[in-house]
Amino acid sequence: MFGALKYSAWFTALFVLISANALIWKSPPQATCKLDSCGTSNDKVKDVHVTYSPHPPQVNKNVTIFFSGNLVEEVDKGEMSFKVTFNSYEVDRTLNLCHVLADANLTCPLHPGPFKFAYTVPVPPIVPRGKYGAVANATDENQNALFCLKGLCSVY
Template sequence: MVSFKNLCLSALALQCVASSSLFARDEQNPLKSTILPGEEPVPGDSPVAICDASQKQLLTIDLVDIVPNPPARGANLTVAAVGHLHELVEEGAYVDVDVRYGYIKLISQTYDLCDEVGEVDLKCPLKPGEYKLSKTVEIPNEVPPGKYVVYARAFTKDDKYLACITATVVFDVDSWKILGIGRD
């Protein structure tokens, strides 16, 4: 699950920090996601969307690409992102991250944003302007099949809304069957 946290924090760090099949409505496969009301897809080839899109956010995500898309177990995942920060971000900024596996909440934690941006070679204070980043993380082989939904909401030290991003990733059961894991 650290990989999903890093994915979200990398995208947020970009502005401070689609595979269309992941966002397409697929009534025959309940594991496939849809864009929910209040969300807007982010340009690029990724399952990332802006959540709470109707609310003013101090960060604008211009592009997020991930390779491979969709992410694969046991493979490196590279995230490349471009965005614009509209106000200074100083020490004390934070990000609330929730990761769900179906209806089960795996992670619900608050992180110091300035500590986390070091993972993408940035440091606070983050000045207004354009940011570009690229980060590679490993997706463990042991990730169980299913639907994972990540929400990351970032705030300044004064509780101004920096950004809200969400990503939905589906790891299919079929890839586990190929490995001889699970039921036939």
């Protein structure tokens, strides 16, 4: 959920970039993660529920993010912005919402009502220990908030 599968390369680039400054241990890293909605009552997607599997994510394996909610009005287009942090490093990216959702087999326009999707992304083979944060905000064509998701992982 923190990026489209074809855009996961920039997540990988972040990990590679910071691995030169990170301490990598010989034993596989362990992780604790939390993924939540950070939206408000004004968001156009209500009843947001987000989970992921496996718990915890594993190095060099896929993690699938499951998202569900109830869209209250039609959305023709929009943007999805991502912010990923690792210790003092930060990467921001804004993408076309319809392109991101197309990778999860959803098409624009999005019609009102309940919806759900699953999104799978690879976890890189090398994950430096530290604290990772991510925020994903989706807005419609008028910059009205659709939803917000935030995640925090501690890799130790």
